[in-house]
Amino acid sequence: MNNLFDSPPPAAATAKNNSSNVAEYSVSEISGALKRSIEEQFGHVRVRGEISGYRGPHSSGHAYFALKDDKARMEAVVWRGSMSKLRFRPEEGMEVIATGKLTTYPGSSKYQIVIEQMEPAGAGALMALLEERKRKLGAEGLFNPANKQLLPFMPKVIGVITSPTGAVIRDIIHRITDRFPLHVLVWPVRVQGETSGAEVAAAIDGFNSLQPDSGIPQPDLLIVARGGGSLEDLWGFNDEVVVRSVAASHIPVISAVGHETDWTLIDLAADVRAPTPTGAAEMAVPVRADLQASLASHAARLSAAMSRYLDQRRQMQRALGRAMPGADQLLALPRRHFDEISSRLERSLQTLTQHKKMQFEGVARQFSPHLLRRKIAEHKRATTQLNERLPRALASFLRERRTAYTYRANRLNAEPIMREVAQHKASLNQFDRRRDQAIGLRFERLKRRSHELERLMRTLSHESVLERGFAIVFDDQGKPIKQAAHIDNGAVLNLRFADGEVAATAHKDGAPVTPKPVIPSPAPKPKRPAAPPKDNSNQGSLF
Template sequence: MNTTPDSPSNVAEYTVSEISGALKRTVEDAFGHVRVRGEISGYRGPHSSGHAYFSLKDDKARIEAVIWRGSMSRLRFQPEEGMEVIATGKLTTYPGSSKYQIVIEQMEPAGAGALMALLEERKRRLAAEGLFDTAAKKPLPFMPRIIGVVTSPTGAVIRDIIHRITDRFPVHVIVWPVRVQGETSGPEVAAAVSGFNALGEGSPFPRPHVLIVARGGGSLEDLWGFNDEIVVRAVAASGIPIISAVGHETDWTLIDHAADRRAPTPTGAAEMAVPVKADLLAAVASLSARHMGGMSRHLAQRRQTHRALSRALPSADQLLALPRRRFDEAAARLGRALQANTQKKRAGFDGHARQLSPRLLQRRIAEQRRHTQKTAARLPGCLKAYLREQRSHFARAAGRLSPEPIRRHGERAQHMLVQFDRRRERAVGLIFERHKRRSSELERLMRTLSYESILERGFAIVFDAAGNPVKLAASVHSGEALTLRFRDGDAQAVATGGGKPTGGSSSKSKSTKTGGGQGSLF
């Protein structure tokens, strides 16, 4: 606050910032925490920063509103244009535009009618995406060995489910504890469904064959977590069949449409999940009795049929009488047939023996010798004819060949060799030039990095008696012979004091000029 001595009035003078700050403090102190009922107007969804800006209005006035990212993530529903809500927050001002606004921390629809309208709109939108399609429903396993239950571990629901499963068909039950009411119930249920689906090989718990999502009855607000969009999407994407048992038979939530089966109560879900063991045992016993009776009747019928067929068959003597008679007759004829066959073979052998004689063999050998001599006499003429035919064939082939194509082919080959030679010379020249430039660059780099270039700028290098460069003054001892190398030569020196690592040097030395023409340096 500034006051001017010569001001004609005693009224205090403020700057714009002071007035804006005072108004901001006044509004925040007077309206630190308020609940405002109004209709959302000009809703601009969450920005990239996560904040949302809009207005709350009624039939007479409007107020600017903002929801920061942290509060936006805790809302149980998605704000929409024209929705009537009850917002809880604090009033403040925005000095940059001289406006007041409400910073909303919590927001809920204004009454059950608004909740039902929001629920119906969300149901239509999710149904349009195909999350409630009947064709996508999975059948429940007939006899699951492991059942997963998503519910509160302290309520009566889990006790009812376990009691009914134990009475009907005892199986292994895995409970994933979640909150079934409140702002975090929806994300917890969705995480439980996704967690059960993520179980597999190497997991500490086995993967269930069916899931039950259960909760007792309640109001629409109590069951609102099961209408959360994240829960519906998790249930629809589940690879394990899910039974929804939320509320009583008259209650309904969106998870009922996305689940594979809906149970009227949690107890009904347990009855859907497992059959009755006693009924199964009775059915198996009945089927076993029917099976044994059917087998007995079948065996008796087959035995009776076998006896009837055996009476119709003839005896073994009747079946073998005719073959036995034919066998006896064949055995009686066998001796005479062998004698007759022997005589016939002997007569044939005698006939062939009379046809064989040395004179006949000599005549056949003479005929074969004459045939061989005739063939040998014909061979020289055949060879000459074959050679003449081959010679004429080669002559015709040589006549078809001319030296012109061969000459053209040789010229093309020579031209290609000349081109290849020129390319080789150019390539070799380019390689030499590249290596020459590289050598020049390396030589310049070597000169630049060499200590001789440092000597050119007026520096010197100190060597000890062994010829090693001295890097530290602390390593120099009194009376030690040193060599100083300059640009144009070396100079000998003797250290008169020990070296010190400090910047100032207190050592003295005597130098003797060698070939460089330098005087005393210390």
Template sequence: MSEKPESASNVAEYTVSEISGALKRTVEDTFGHVRIRGEISGYRGPHSSGHAYFSLKDDKARIEAVIWRGSMSKLRFQPEEGMEVIATGKLTTYPGSSKYQIVIEQMEPAGAGALMALLEERKRKLGAEGLFDPAAKQLLPFMPRIIGVVTSPTGAVIRDIIHRITDRFPLHVLVWPVRVQGETSGAEVANAINGFNGLQRGGALPRPDVLIVARGGGSLEDLWGFNDEAVVRAVAASQIPLISAVGHETDWTLIDLAADVRAPTPTGAAEMAVPVKADLQATVATLGARLAAGMSRYLDRRRQAQRALARALPSADQLLALPRRHFDETAARLGRALQANTQKKRGEFDGCARQLSPRLLEQRFREKRREINVLTNRLPHGLRVFLRERRGVFVRRAERLSIEPIARLAQRGRQHLQQLDRRQIQAVDLILDRANRRGSELERLMKTLSYQGVLERGFAVVLDPSGTPIKRSAAIASGDDLTLKFQDGEVQAVAKEGDERPSRAKIERPAPAKKPPLPSGSQGSLF
């Protein structure tokens, strides 16, 4: 039997639980209530239990934080990712993971965090350059042949994407391995996007039809590489449609704004990139069945229509009855017609044969020869007469076309035009003079016939209320409103009935506003 080894030291032994408990008591006794200023990181809202777990950080360190459900309900504001706060609570440790943390009892905002401020500033800058313009975004192809994925080759994201694509529509997937966290992640992702866009179609390495940039969830610091300006510019300049699948649905980065489509999760990006093959096959089968059924119904309808038209058409015997009868009658008349035509042609031939006897032909030749001799004897004399007549005509026309007669003709035309010009001026003056005299006569006649001349001689016109002249006193009744129109104006009057003559009307004229009343004994006194 072996001997029990002796202890090499007299230092006391502690269990893990004893050390963890001692550290917990030391931290809690040394640090009572403390106030910590930091930026909220990794906040995902309250847990199902009502507690909230997140971190507080600055530019050099971070500390885990927890708010119990009772303290969470007493907060006067809603915590948000990246918000800078001042937390008051008690430091303690969590033995289960050897971490120290602060249990927050009170918390108040202290302003936006540095990372969030930088993120907002970068978002405004790139948005002003038009990198987030919706009009520049591309449509995803319906059935891509090759999908390029920019992500970590060892994470669960690529396995989820490949598994989802295989389930929906198996096709070729190209993976460009990059770091999705750390200082070099932004440059690697930008180089991967530019590298996929640099591939030529038909080359050794096929060019993808769709790109997926994917990463799992994380805090703002974990996803900071996808807010890099180089990544955003590479996404905006990509000629290949790009799907952003960075983080969970609640996470957002600048690459989501520049991408053509944003997916809530990497699995959702795979679902957006490819359709479901089974659904397409079912759709094609359904459309094929509908096409076959439609063609069958169409052929049935055409066949029924053809049968209906066939029933409406007459039979072949009915269609050929009249032509067959006409043919039989024509065939019966054909023999008689041929005999009659032959006899007629034989008679015409005999008549022509009698006219073409040698004696008659010789007689016709002699007559034509005599006519030719007569014309031959008359031809020289006729030519001489024709030439003499044409020469005379030519001489007369040549004399008429000499220079001197043309000059005389032009002189006569010029004189005639001058005479017409003088006569035109005289005629216009005469017409104007006649028109002026006629206008003066009409003007004098108008003044003579107008009642204005009568008014100038001291008379007046009596008008009823409608402006119509009154020609007889019997048309005036007592109390009628009248208008007396003189040469220089109008006067309003009222008719009154007289004592001597009932048919006569007396008019009592009111005094005008600006004119003196008419003197007694004038025409106005009669009314």
């Protein structure tokens, strides 16, 4: 190891051990000598290995992981400045070729490579990773054609997600202006590098989250565009977060990434894939001149069709007018009928007048003055006779009433009768009190018995059972069914619950269902309202 230490040993190391001539070094001296030797011996190196332990960039922006093969493992670090320059996002298990410097980390006695550049280990590795991701996202249904949305025929606003400085945005705007000028919103993003996928996904989500009151109109169509490039250049559009954002977008998306031969995962998730950004602009809007020409053609055809239709209606109206009868023909029968009724009316009036005159004369003969005087004389004689009989009858009635009154007064003034009346009165008062007590006790017992019977009726009633969640099964004749053996397969049943009835069809295991016609069961009779309790306060009036 003497070749690793070109400088002479420090003074502290010149002391000799009592049992050996080997020089002594501190840990820091050994670590520093190793660090200088490794950095001088190995300058820029290219290391091929598989990424292990990658958890994404640290909060500081640096990334720490390891490179390994089947026999060894080497720690690796990518500083924040180099991390932003990588053209793809490192992933766990990806085989890469890293370019950087070897150094040591004295704090843990480890050597590591400080990566400045990193690229996948050949297109085959990237293609394998791409196929694996494609299978994973396809299994989730993100590429299902049934989920594709139709593009609007004539959008009002188009959102373009691309680099604001490239030729792609100029080609898209130029093509849209030539075909059908409308409002174009551009969301600037990076289209290459590690952050391109996250920026494109954020732009898609941002367009979808625009609200009507935000001051920026929400696009009716989105175009994600980028020019051609290698697989590494387009790798950001294979990012999983981009594919999920495109699949979740409720705004239709056109993918225009690369040339016609370039394919990315965003092309599979988008609603429509365009071969080029210019082709995406042509898919997004129609040609206004063609629409105007088509509209003019349709307007001319509509005008000609309306003219022909009006001519046909005029000819039909003339034909119908010639086929219709004249006014004299239409009114001939009504006029004849009217004349017949007029002639019959005059004769009928004469006959009716003669009949009424005869009736009047017959009634007038009954009201002659001679007959009236005779009837008045008869009523006068009857009234005179009644006046003569009235005083005698009144005197006789008064005598009879006076005699009866005197007899009853004599009986009431007798002392025995008064005592008997007093006894009967006292007895009657006692009976009244006993009657009131007996009636009160009787009504109390009946009231308690009524309450007991009512509680028993509610307890034994099937309605309380229904309120606890049970049901009664009726057949199509409205009769209750007590056993399942009495039910035929396919029979129509009515299930009565506490709050109503539900129709059902019986089905036994293994038997085909043959539904029968539904015969509604008779509606249950409404319950009579309970009679209000009687007032016992006026029971004495019964006697």
